[in-house]
Amino acid sequence: MKEITTTYDQKKEPDIYKIWEMSGYFNPDNLSGKPFAIMMPPPNATGTLHIGHAFESSIQDIMIRYHRMKGEKALWLPGTDHAAIATNTKVEKILTKEEGKNRHDIGREAFIAKVEEFVAASRGTIQNQLRKVGASADWSREAFTFDETRNLAVRTAFKRMFDAGLIYRGIRVINWDPKGQTAVSDDEVVYKQELGQLFYFKYSKDFPITIATTRPETKLGDTAVAVHPKDKRYKAYVGQEFDLEFAGAKLHLKIVADETVDPDFGTGAVGVTPAHSIADYEIAQRHNLPAIQIINEYAKMTQQAGSLAVGKKTKEAREIVVSWLNEQSLLEKTEKIDMNISTAERSGGIIEPLPKLQWFVDVKKKVKSQKSKVKSLKELMHDAVASGKIKILPERFEKIYFHWIDNLRDWNISRQLWYGHRIPVWYKGDQIYCDVESPKDSGWEQDEDTLDTWFSSALWTFSTLGWPKETSDLKAFHPTDVMAPGYEILFFWVARMILMSTFLLEEIPFKTVYLHGIVRDIQGRKFSKSLDNGIDPVEVIDKYGADALRMALVVGVGPGNDSKYDEMKVKGYRNFANKIWNASRFVIQSSYDADEQAKLNEADKKTLSEFEEFARNVTKKMEKFDFAHAAEDLYHYFWHTFADKIIEESKAKLAEPKLRTSAQRLLNEILNDSLVMLHPFMPFVTEAVWQLEHKDLLMVRKWPIKTARKNPTKKSL
RNA sequence: GGGCGGUUAGCUCAGUGGUAGAGCAUUUCUUUGACGUAGAAAGGGUCAGAGGUUCGAAUCCUCUACCGCCCACCA
Numbered sequence: 001m002k003e004i005t006t007t008y009d010q011k012k013e014p015d016i017y018k019i020w021e022m023s024g025y026f027n028p029d030n031l032s033g034k035p036f037a038i039m040m041p042p043p044n045a046t047g048t049l050h051i052g053h054a055f056e057s058s059i060q061d062i063m064i065r066y067h068r069m070k071g072e073k074a075l076w077l078p079g080t081d082h083a084a085i086a087t088n089t090k091v092e093k094i095l096t097k098e099e100g101k102n103r104h105d106i107g108r109e110a111f112i113a114k115v116e117e118f119v120a121a122s123r124g125t126i127q128n129q130l131r132k133v134g135a136s137a138d139w140s141r142e143a144f145t146f147d148e149t150r151n152l153a154v155r156t157a158f159k160r161m162f163d164a165g166l167i168y169r170g171i172r173v174i175n176w177d178p179k180g181q182t183a184v185s186d187d188e189v190v191y192k193q194e195l196g197q198l199f200y201f202k203y204s205k206d207f208p209i210t211i212a213t214t215r216p217e218t219k220l221g222d223t224a225v226a227v228h229p230k231d232k233r234y235k236a237y238v239g240q241e242f243d244l245e246f247a248g249a250k251l252h253l254k255i256v257a258d259e260t261v262d263p264d265f266g267t268g269a270v271g272v273t274p275a276h277s278i279a280d281y282e283i284a285q286r287h288n289l290p291a292i293q294i295i296n297e298y299a300k301m302t303q304q305a306g307s308l309a310v311g312k313k314t315k316e317a318r319e320i321v322v323s324w325l326n327e328q329s330l331l332e333k334t335e336k337i338d339m340n341i342s343t344a345e346r347s348g349g350i351i352e353p354l355p356k357l358q359w360f361v362d363v364k365k366k367v368k369s370q371k372s373k374v375k376s377l378k379e380l381m382h383d384a385v386a387s388g389k390i391k392i393l394p395e396r397f398e399k400i401y402f403h404w405i406d407n408l409r410d411w412n413i414s415r416q417l418w419y420g421h422r423i424p425v426w427y428k429g430d431q432i433y434c435d436v437e438s439p440k441d442s443g444w445e446q447d448e449d450t451l452d453t454w455f456s457s458a459l460w461t462f463s464t465l466g467w468p469k470e471t472s473d474l475k476a477f478h479p480t481d482v483m484a485p486g487y488e489i490l491f492f493w494v495a496r497m498i499l500m501s502t503f504l505l506e507e508i509p510f511k512t513v514y515l516h517g518i519v520r521d522i523q524g525r526k527f528s529k530s531l532d533n534g535i536d537p538v539e540v541i542d543k544y545g546a547d548a549l550r551m552a553l554v555v556g557v558g559p560g561n562d563s564k565y566d567e568m569k570v571k572g573y574r575n576f577a578n579k580i581w582n583a584s585r586f587v588i589q590s591s592y593d594a595d596e597q598a599k600l601n602e603a604d605k606k607t608l609s610e611f612e613e614f615a616r617n618v619t620k621k622m623e624k625f626d627f628a629h630a631a632e633d634l635y636h637y638f639w640h641t642f643a644d645k646i647i648e649e650s651k652a653k654l655a656e657p658k659l660r661t662s663a664q665r666l667l668n669e670i671l672n673d674s675l676v677m678l679h680p681f682m683p684f685v686t687e688a689v690w691q692l693e694h695k696d697l698l699m700v701r702k703w704p705i706k707t708a709r710k711n712p713t714k715k716s717l
Numbered sequence: 718g719g720g721c722g723g724u725u726a727g728c729u730c731a732g733u734g735g736u737a738g739a740g741c742a743u744u745u746c747u748u749u750g751a752c753g754u755a756g757a758a759a760g761g762g763u764c765a766g767a768g769g770u771u772c773g774a775a776u777c778c779u780c781u782a783c784c785g786c787c788c789a790c791c792a
Contacts, residue, residue, distance in 0.1 A: 006752065191789095198792085213792060226792090265791040272792090279790030339791080396721065403720075403788065487787095522729090524785085556730050556740080561722085562785090566729065568741060575754040586751030632731080636739075647751075 004588065004692065008581035010545030010574075013684045017131055020687075025700050026138045028073040028477075036072040037477035038064055039461050039510075040137060041485040041493070042145060044083035045119040046090050049129040050527060051553070051565055052486070052519045054537040057133050058550040059516055060484050062627050064136055065680035067481075069703040075477055077464050078130065078137035080123050082146035084420035084453040085188075085346040089180060091115045091419070108418050115419045119146075132538055134546045134683045136699065141473075143464040145456045146421070153463035154456045155424040155436045157504055162425075162434045164367050166377065166503070167413070169425075171357050173274070173281040173291075174412050175342070178299040179349025182416040183358055185452060186409060187491050188345040196339035198266060200332040201325050203251065204244040208237055210332055212266030214339055216325065217317035220249045220305045221294035224272035226283055229257035231268055247324040249294075249306025256287045276353050291355055299352050314352070359414035359423060359449065363499075369506055380502040381405050381495060390498065392513045393625055394560040397490060404491050411496075413452045420450030458496035461509035480510045487515040487560055514625055517562040519553065524564060540570060547682035548574035554681065555631045576635060577685040580678065583643045584689040587667045590654055594668060598661035607646060611637075611670050612704075618677055619705040631681045638674050646670065673704045 024030040038060050043053055060076060068074040091114055092103050103111040123144070130137065143150060161167045174183045196214045203211075209225055227234040237255045244251055260283065261270050274284030274291035284291055294305035301309040301317045308324065309317040325331040342351040363377045375383070382405050384390050385398055392398045414423060426433045426444035433439050438446065456463070461480050465473040479501070485493060494513055501509035520526055521533045528534075540549050551573035557563040600608060614637055621630035646667070653663035679686040679698055690698035 004751090007754070008752095211792080215792085218792095260790065262791060270792045277790075277792075279792075282790070337791085340789095400721075400787070407788075558731090564729065566741085569729075571754080572741065575752095578752065578754045582752035582755090584751085589751070629731080632739075643751085644756080648756090651749095 004585045006582070006585075008545075008578045008685055008688070010541075010547070010577070010684065012688060013132075013134070013541075013546055016684050016687050016691075017134065019691075020136060020697070020699055021131075021139070023697055023699075025068070025697065026076075026136050027140050028075040028138065031068065031073045031700075033070075033072040035075065035476045036064075036067040037075040037077070037480040038482050038484065039464055039480055040076060040078045041483070041489070042079040042081035042143075042457065042460065043126055044086055045080040045122050045126070045144065045146075046083060046087045047122065048125050049133075049537060051535045051537050051540075052527070053129075054133050054549060055519050055553040055557075055563075056484060056486065056516060057130060057135050058553050059514070059627065060482075061133070061135050061137075061550075061683070062554070062680040063482055063484070065683060065699065066622055066703065068136070068699065069676065069679065069701060070707065071702060073476070075141070076135070076137045077141050077143065078127075078135070078139065079143035079145070079460075079464060080119075080126060081457055082119065082144065082419070082453065084415060084417055084450060085180060085182065085184070086453075087115055087119065088417045088419040089347055091118050094118070103418060111418055129538060132541050132546060134550065136683070141464070143460075145453070145460070145463075149466060150456060150459070150463045151421060152436065153459050153467055154421045154451065156468040157455075157459055157500060158424050158451070159434055159436050160504060161361065164503075166362050166365060166367060167359060168362060169357065169359050171355055172360070172410075172412075173276070173278050173353050173355050174358050175278075175344075175351045176297065176354040176356065177344035177347055177349045178297060178352050180344055180347035180417075181297065183356060183412055183414060184344050184346075184351070185412045185454075189342045189351055190345050191340040192343055193338055194341050196337050196341075198335040198337045199322065199325070200267065200334070201330045202332070203242075203246050203253065203271075204330070205328070207242060207244060207253075209234060209255070209269045210267045211269045211271045212335075213271055214337065215314075215318065216321040217301070217305075217309065217314050218273045218276050218294070219271050219321065220247060220251075220301070220309060220317070221273045221275050221292045222246075222251055222253060222271045223274055223284065223289045223292060224254045224256050224287065226256050226258040226261050226270045226272050226287075227268060228261040228263045229259065231261075231263045234269060247306060247321045248308030248310075249304070254287070254289065256283070256289070258283050258286065275355050278353055281353075281355075293355055295352055295354065297354065299350075358412050361411040361413055361499075363408050363410055367503075369503075371506055377499050377503060378405055378408055381498050384498050384502050384508050389508050390511065390513065392494075393515065394558075397487060397513075397515055397560065401490060401495065404495065411452075413455050414449040415452055416448075417450050420453060421456055423447040423449050423451060454492055454496050457493055458500040459504075461497055461501060462505060467505070478505070479508045482512045482514055483510040484514045484516060486518060488518065490515065512625070515560045517557065517560055519563055519565050522564055522566055524562075535565060540567070544570045544574040545577055545684065547577050547684050548572075551576065551631060551635070551681055554627055555635065557628050559625065573635075573682075576639065577682060579639055579643060580675075580682070580685050581689060583638070583647060584671060584675070584692070586647060587671045588693060590650075591664050591668055594664035595661055596665070596668075598665040600665060601659065601662040604662045604666040608666055608669060611673070614641075615673060615677060615705050619703070619707060622680075623707055627681075634674070634678050634681065638678065642670055642674060676701050676704060 064074050064076040095101055175189050177184050198212050198214055199216050200210055200212045238257045240255050242253045272280045272283050274281045274289055275293040292304050294302050296302050299314050301312050303310055308320050366374045366376045368374050425447040426439055428444045462478050465478055467474055497509045548570045552570040618630050618633055650663045650667055653659035675686045687698045
């Protein structure tokens with residue numbers, strides 16, 4: 001009798017992974033069939049993987065393994081993201097901590113070298129973590145958003161958009177992060193609710209209108225007061241202009257009427273600060289008002305802010321203005337108010353809107369494509385989903401996507417960071433030059449800014465395939481089949497991939513977006529450094545095995561739904577892995593004299609056809625992206641039908657010579673196909689069992705149920 | 718201010734018109750030769766609340782409450 005250990009030992013997982021990797025089947029070049037591609041959302045190259053990444057990788061690995069077993073040329077392309085802001089910030093923090101310096105102390109070149117060193121180490125960690133999870137990714141194609149191929153893609157994309165007039169440079173009031181010393185896009189601003197104070201005051205004794213503000217210091221830069229056109233209280237004043245002295249500054253204020261003013265908030269009159277509020281800037285443009293910059297990049301008051309506040313931090317300036325108002329008896333009252341303060345997503349710094357010269361992607365301008373369609377980027381993004389060419393799952397996110405597009409403004413793509421793709425634009429005198437390569441003749445200075453990291457990740461579905469070169473990979477695998485990121489980056493990333501792909505390739509980037517939710521701790525809180533509630537997936541895997549973790553993360557979790565990480569659940573699936581091992585052990589040990597050609601008796605035929613029915617149902621769920629239920633069904637069938645009933649009943653049959661051969665065949669058929677179907681979810685234990693009796697690899701065995709082919713043709717716009 | 722999701726057994730969650738489900742936990746029993754990381758069995762829910770549609774509602778409609786999320790130029 002074959003010696004098989006009585007418990008499954010998950011310590012063998014790394015050996016199994018090596019066998020897979022050596023086989024070459026992670027690389028679709030060694031597979032045949034219809035291409036099927038998933039691009040891995042690239043984790044930030046600075047970090048290590050957390051439990052959420054393990055979840056995301058599990059979902060993708062399930063799909064990839066399923067399609068590989070269906071006989072498709074499955075490509076799962078892994079990679080990492082240079083994550084400009086996050087990395088820049090992190091490395092600068094380390095630099096300050098270890099050497100007491102900031103990036104300017106060591107210079108651009110030395111700083112970049114530090115970053116690259118840090119990123120290289122981190123990338124290695126991430127790769128190994130993904131291997132531990134069982135990710136059957138094609139490492140030979142691994143990409144990095146900041147490597148040479150991707151760099152060329154970025155410059156090419158910029159150049160083409162620049163030439164099409166979709167990228168422009170201009171002074172706009174943008175979101176400035178004084179802490180990170182860079183501009184950030186609208187989507188990188190997060191609002192935090194805080195209790196603030198609303199100050200009601202008049203600019204001067206002679207000024208007829210009381211206004212309300214939460215930021216008195218910004219009033220030093222006011223150039224107008226706006227009221228609603230239908231507001232009877234103020235109608236008489238519209239058009240009047242006032243010169244006055246306000247807290248050490250000279251103001252020239254015009255009363256204007258603007259639809260956007262809410263007559264019911266505060267006094268119904270707004271002090272307009274064009275240089276330090278995006279909303280006010282828009283009002284100012286409509287009424288031809290000047291903008292006076294009174295706050296600088298370090299959140300300190302400028303010369304223009306007047307004699308009292310100049311050089312002070314905004315907070316101090318506020319106190320100065322408030323006490324001046326008090327002295328002058330201009331402050332009428334204050335009110336406590338819930339307000340949203342905007343902060344930078346990455347650095348946490350408080351956003352200070354400032355007028356700045358920046359690069360933008362124009363999302364409204366209509367351009368003619370090669371296929372002669374005249375559409376704006378907004379329309380391209382909208383139509384790709386509205387036409388049904390791209391399906392977003394769960395469907396409710398499509399509505400959210402459309403709503404985001406409706407409100408979309410031009411995308412600020414320039415960052416004042418050092419780590420990132422340099423903008424491929426050069427200046428000489430008042431000449432400007434944009435190209436993929438730097439100009440040949442001397443005297444040109446390259447633009448100092450770098451690009452928003454999302455600009456490069458937006459190219460991910462095709463930059464990974466070698467674009468702008470016309471590679472065979474690009475031809476075979478683009479548009480990709482599935483993209484499986486978390487719903488929190490629908491706007492940051494998914495929408496922008498659609499933008500880039502539809503414009504640059506005139507093709508959708510992927511057919512299906514499968515959005516997953518956030519894995520939270522057992523109390524339902526997000527994992528965060530500040531709470532120190534993080535869980536290292538590698539520790540969990542070492543304790544219970546990757547299969548157990550994968551199942552625990554996938555079962556019971558619907559698309560787009562958040563879930564709670566529970567170690568008890570992992571333990572339960574560790575037990576299941578052991579169940580698979582032992583049920584297999586029993587079948588193997590009972591099959592030493594089995595005959596593959598043995599005839600099934602009627603009772604066993606019926607059992608087998610019930611299994612086939614079950615297998616068809618599981619397949620249906622796989623096709624519908626319903627992995628949670630497919631996994632649960634497999635678990636339930638294997639344990640409570642196959643192990644508890646079919647195996648138990650077989651014990652008596654095996655002892656009966658007339659029934660023995662049929663029973664043996666039944667057990668082997670169901671076991672083998674069960675292993676195949678469990679494999680995408682629990683690749684290690686199933687392969688370990690398979691290797692006991694077979695020479696080939698389970699990972700490339702054929703899925704037992706055939707499915708109708710979908711998407712036979714390449715989808716394009 | 719808009720929009721979305723959730724509220725089902727102690728816990729985590731399935732279940733979209735036809736007699737309430739799973740896993741874990743709990744209780745009892747089983748030292749059976751695949752597995753005690755096991756097996757057999759049991760207890761446990763007026764499906765958030767109210768109203769409506771229906772022969773019939775956890776499931777459809779309306780409203781309410783609470784929890785959570787997203788969006789928005791309340792200065």
